[in-house]
Amino acid sequence: MRLDVRLPIGALFSVLGVLLAAYGAATRGRPGTAPTGVPIDLVWGLVLLAFGALMLALARRGMRGREGGGY
Amino acid sequence: MPATTLHWIDYVVMLLYFGFVLGIGVALKRTVRTSTDFFLSGRAMPAWVSGLAFLSANLGAQEVIGMGASGAKYGIATSHFYWVGAIPAMVFVALFMMPFYYGSRARSVPEYLKLRFDEKTRAVNAISFATMTIFSSGISLYAMGKLLNLLLGWSFDASILVAAGIVLAYIFLGGLTSAIYNEVLQFFLIVLGFAPLVWLGLRDVGGWAGLVARLAPVSTANGFAPDAYTRSWAFMGAASHNPVGVEWFGLVMGLGFVLSFGYWCTDFLVVQRAMAANSMSAARRTPLIAAIPKMLFPFLVILPGMLALGQGIVPPKLGLGGLPLHDLHGHLVLDYDLATPMLLVHFFPAGLLGLGLTALLASFMSGMAGNVTAFNTVWTYDIYQSYVRPGAPDGHYLAMGRFATVFGVALSILAAYVAASFNNIMDFLQLVFAFVNAPLFATFALGMFWKRATGHGAFVGLVAGTLAAAVHHGLTLPAGAVVGVKGGYLGVVAAFPSELAQTFWTAIVAWTTCFVVTIVVSVVTAPRPTEELRGLVYGITERPEDDSTRWYQRPAVLAVVVLALTLTLNVIFF
Numbered sequence: 001m002r003l004d005v006r007l008p009i010g011a012l013f014s015v016l017g018v019l020l021a022a023y024g025a026a027t028r029g030r031p032g033t034a035p036t037g038v039p040i041d042l043v044w045g046l047v048l049l050a051f052g053a054l055m056l057a058l059a060r061r062g063m064r065g066r067e068g069g070g071y
Numbered sequence: 072m073p074a075t076t077l078h079w080i081d082y083v084v085m086l087l088y089f090g091f092v093l094g095i096g097v098a099l100k101r102t103v104r105t106s107t108d109f110f111l112s113g114r115a116m117p118a119w120v121s122g123l124a125f126l127s128a129n130l131g132a133q134e135v136i137g138m139g140a141s142g143a144k145y146g147i148a149t150s151h152f153y154w155v156g157a158i159p160a161m162v163f164v165a166l167f168m169m170p171f172y173y174g175s176r177a178r179s180v181p182e183y184l185k186l187r188f189d190e191k192t193r194a195v196n197a198i199s200f201a202t203m204t205i206f207s208s209g210i211s212l213y214a215m216g217k218l219l220n221l222l223l224g225w226s227f228d229a230s231i232l233v234a235a236g237i238v239l240a241y242i243f244l245g246g247l248t249s250a251i252y253n254e255v256l257q258f259f260l261i262v263l264g265f266a267p268l269v270w271l272g273l274r275d276v277g278g279w280a281g282l283v284a285r286l287a288p289v290s291t292a293n294g295f296a297p298d299a300y301t302r303s304w305a306f307m308g309a310a311s312h313n314p315v316g317v318e319w320f321g322l323v324m325g326l327g328f329v330l331s332f333g334y335w336c337t338d339f340l341v342v343q344r345a346m347a348a349n350s351m352s353a354a355r356r357t358p359l360i361a362a363i364p365k366m367l368f369p370f371l372v373i374l375p376g377m378l379a380l381g382q383g384i385v386p387p388k389l390g391l392g393g394l395p396l397h398d399l400h401g402h403l404v405l406d407y408d409l410a411t412p413m414l415l416v417h418f419f420p421a422g423l424l425g426l427g428l429t430a431l432l433a434s435f436m437s438g439m440a441g442n443v444t445a446f447n448t449v450w451t452y453d454i455y456q457s458y459v460r461p462g463a464p465d466g467h468y469l470a471m472g473r474f475a476t477v478f479g480v481a482l483s484i485l486a487a488y489v490a491a492s493f494n495n496i497m498d499f500l501q502l503v504f505a506f507v508n509a510p511l512f513a514t515f516a517l518g519m520f521w522k523r524a525t526g527h528g529a530f531v532g533l534v535a536g537t538l539a540a541a542v543h544h545g546l547t548l549p550a551g552a553v554v555g556v557k558g559g560y561l562g563v564v565a566a567f568p569s570e571l572a573q574t575f576w577t578a579i580v581a582w583t584t585c586f587v588v589t590i591v592v593s594v595v596t597a598p599r600p601t602e603e604l605r606g607l608v609y610g611i612t613e614r615p616e617d618d619s620t621r622w623y624q625r626p627a628v629l630a631v632v633v634l635a636l637t638l639t640l641n642v643i644f645f
Contacts, residue, residue, distance in 0.1 A: 003098045005120055005252045009259055012091045016084060016426065023080050023422045033420045036274045041422040044267050048426075051263065 004062055010055030017049025074224030075416050081425030088429045089237055091256065092436070096241030096249045106468040109246035110448040111178060112347035116248075118624075120255055121353065122360030125344040127254035130261060131207075131438015132214045135372055135431065139411030142376025143385055145314045145571075146286065146300030147644055149376075150369040151322055154303070156331035158366050158637045161358040162630045164336040164345075170615045171519050172342055173354040175606050179346075180339040181453040187518045187607045189526030190457075195533060196511070197453035200339060201446055203504045205479065208442035209486020214408075215435040216487065222412050223428075231487050234432065238440050239480040242447075243473055247347060250444045254344075257433035262364070264430025265371050271418045272378035285381035290314075300377065303644045316550070316569030325575025329582040333512035340445040351615050352624070359629040366637050372411070379410035384417055398551060439483065447475035502544070502556060509578040510536025510585030517589050522601060522608045528593030536585025543580040549573045 024041025027033050033041065103109050116124075141149040177183040181200065185193035215234060216227040241249045276282045279301075287297035299306050299313055306313040307322060315322070335341060335358070345357035379385050387395035388406040396404040415427045451472045460467070514533055517524040545561030549570040554560060558573060567573040606612050622628055 002102055002115075002248075003095070003252070005255050008091055008095055008098075008252070009256050012087065012256065013259070013263070015087060019080070019083065019087075020422050020426065027421075035418045035420065036271050038271065038274070040267060040271065041420060044423055044426075048263060051259070 004059045006055045006059035006062065010052045010057075010059055013048045013052030014056065015052070017045050017047070017052050019045070020048060021045025075222055075424075077223065077425065077428075078421035080422045081428065084422070084425030085429050085432070088260065088433065092237060092241055092253050095252050095256070096244035099245030099249045099252065102248060103244075103246050103469075106451070106465050106472060107178075108248070109469050109472045110444075110451065111343075112247040112251055114347060115349050116251060116344075116347045116353070118348060118353035118356040118360055120251060121344050121348045121357045123258045123364075124251040124254040124347075125341055125357050126361035126365055127258040127261075127437045128250075128340055128344055128441030129438075130258065130434055131441065132211045132435045133438065134368075135261065135265075135434040136214065136218070136408055136411055138369075138372040139376035139379070139414075140407035142373035143380040143405070143407045143410040144376075146290075146377060147303050147369070147373065148300075148307075148313055148315045149373045150303050150640075150644065151315075151326060152331075153366060153369050154637050154641050155323060155327040157335060158362050158633060159327065160331040160335035161362045161365065162633055163332060164342070165355050165358040165362075165626055166630055167609070168336055168515070168519060169345060169355045169358070170351065170612065171607060171609075173346060173348070173351050174612065174615060178452050179449055180337060180342055181449060183607075184514075184518070184529070185453075185457075187604070188514075188524075188529045192514070192526055192529045192533065193453060193457075195530065197449050197457075199504070199507045201449045201454065203507075204340065204442040204446040204449070205482045206486050206504070208439045208446075208479070208483035210490055211435055211438045211442070212483055212487035213490035215432070217491075218408075218412060218431075221409070222416065227491070231484060234436060235439070235480050235484050238436050238443060239476060242440060242443055242476050246472065247343070247444050247448075250440045251344060251347060253440065254437050257437040258364075260426075260433045261430045261437075262371065264426050264433070265375065267423060268415060268418060268427060269370060269374050269378070272375060272382075272414060275418070276378065276381055282377060282381050286377065289380060300380075301644075304641065305645060310568045310572060315571055316567065317572040317575055321572055321575045321579070325579050329509060329512060329578040330575070332516075333508050333510075333578070333582070337511045337515050338508075339449060340441050343445055343448065352626070355615070355626040356624065356629060359626060359633055362633045363636075366633070366640060375414045376407070376410040379414040379417075382414070382417065384413045385410045386413065443476060443479045443483070446479040447472050450475045450479070505574070505577070506537045506540035506544070506581065509540050509581035513582050513585035513589060517586065517593075518608070520609045521590075521593075522604050522611060523593055523598050524589060525593045525596045525598055527596040528589045528591075531592045532585040532589030535588040536581045539584035540577050540581035543577045544573070547573055547576070 020041050024039055024045050028039050028042060033039060107113055138149060172183060175183055175186055177186055181193045181197035184196050212231045212235060216231040219225040219230045220227045241253055273279065273282065276285055283298060283301045286300040290297050290299045293314065295312065295314060296306060307319040310316050310318045345354045348354040348357050385405045385407060386409055388404045390396045398404050419427050451468055455471055456468060510533055513536065514529050518529060542561065544558045546564045547567060548554065548559035548563045549557060549567045554563065557570065567576065601611055604611055
């Protein structure tokens with residue numbers, strides 16, 4: 001059984017997403033944190049989290065389909 | 072330029088990435104049992120994984136920094152590298168060449184040349200390719216060390232040693248599988264790290280229309296029509312009407328045909344990813360799957376350069392003594408290589424800056440890993456196994472592959488220091504490799520589609536094509552350049568408006584010479600029996616059966632979709 005590549009990708013982006021969103025929420029309103037008016041750390045952290053979660057869900061579905069193997 | 076200060080969150084993002092990259096190598100270590108596992112990933116990759124790796128292996132520093140730089144220098148016309156160059160070539164390699172690469176069971180591109188032609192043609196390709204990968208990887212390392220030093224004030228030595236050490240660790244442990252897995256991860260990191268940059272940049276200038284308005288004065292100041300930086304084809308009628316300095320014929324033949332087909336169809340660095348696919352159908356789909364994100368990459372890597380130019384934040388190039396350089400007309404010379412990094416620093420706050428810089432590091436590392444995995448394979452199979460120690464047990468070649476990874480990385484580091492000390496030597500080497508690569512597509516095209524092409528024809532054609540490239544380059548000079556590594560060393564008989572125009576025409580001359588000489592020499596030398604060429608040449612090889620069950624997985628269907636989308640993009644930005 002090989003490692004499903006979507007697992008580390010999903011895990012990395014989920015962790016990065018949580019980290020960035022939390023940092024963005026904590027620093028919201030400070031100067032320079034919202035270029036062009038977008039609280040970008042918070043917004044992009046949530047985007048990364050959504051992507052990470054999607055990858056983890058796909059990996060889980062793949063594992064079920066192959067009884068623990070595959071990609 | 073003052074160095075940018077990072078916050079703790081930026082370092083955490085980088086460390087997380089390094090941890091995952093190494094973790095993938097460790098997790099895959101136990102799956103590597105044979106040399107096929109190590110060099111070809113056990114030929115077990117599904118198409119989407121090999122497709123993204125196919126794209127990512129090419130997504131090195133030259134792509135991310137270089138295309139941003141070209142975006143700032145030439146505008147949206149840089150997209151020709153994708154919409155005229157890469158995409159048609161990727162469709163061609165998928166439909167017409169992959170059946171021979173994958174079907175012949177060759178383990179590398181030089182090995183295919185041996186099967187199709189002879190030992191000497193393989194030797195020329197293997198040695199030049201192995202040397203080229205080391206220098207490409209070294210140049211990538213050098214560029215990274217220099218950028219991190221300039222941007223963040225980090226130590227050049229420490230930067231390249233840490234990056235090289237991480238790449239070494241994950242390839243040593245997990246071989247090509249580890250490189251491919253990391254390339255997929257790096258692909259997503261680069262996309263998700265740069266997408267917010269383009270979003271914020273476009274938002275700030277008021278969208279595409281705002282960018283067009285910002286670049287109009289730049290364009291007129293350089294003597295072009297106001298929209299010359301924002302339209303890709305409209306000004307290609309004459310070389311003097313566009314910033315690229317080339318007309319449509321030189322562009323389509325030089326870039327679209329010779330250089331792009333030469334790279335995407337014959338370079339083992341990318342072809343190796345398709346060879347790792349788990350079936351013929353998956354191998355053929357690999358470049359087509361890669362082509363879909365590839366055609367959108369101009370928005371990710373070229374637009375930041377254009378946005379930086381529009382924002383006026385591209386810094387001047389500094390000469391000796393740290394003074395800004397001026398050209399012959401007294402205009403300030405800009406350091407285009409800093410266009411994308413400057414935009415990153417300009418827009419990204421702490422946190423996202425860590426992600427953006429990590430994406431930049433990922434591009435350097437994936438480019439280096441692509442070179443190192445191609446090197447260890449060509450070294451072990453095409454040089455060591457063929458000429459140094461044939462007939463050894465498989466375990467010996469597996470150990471040699473790991474050893475080659477170590478000395479490949481060590482040589483890359485050495486090459487990075489050579490680049491740092493003698494910049495012109497690296498320019499010169501890159502030039503020589505361009506001479507070697509330009510005619511190669513003629514050799515492959517004739518080898519795969521004309522059964523009469525012989526080994527002697529291929530060898531003499533390759534040498535003649537390389538010499539023709541050197542002679543053409545030696546007799547021409549781009550505008551504003553001095554005689555030397557830029558050309559003219561045999562006497563200047565023609566001048567080109569830009570370096571790109573000179574490169575495209577040098578490639579056309581090299582390809583044509585190789586094509587003609589290969590045909591002439593083949594006709595007067597003895598052909599190989601047709602039976603020996605089965606599986607290697609079009610027309611005497613059974614057409615590959617398409618085992619895909621769904622219509623959208625069929626290579627021909629995917630190819631039509633890819634070409635239609637590319638045509639649409641050309642029309643939109645005409």
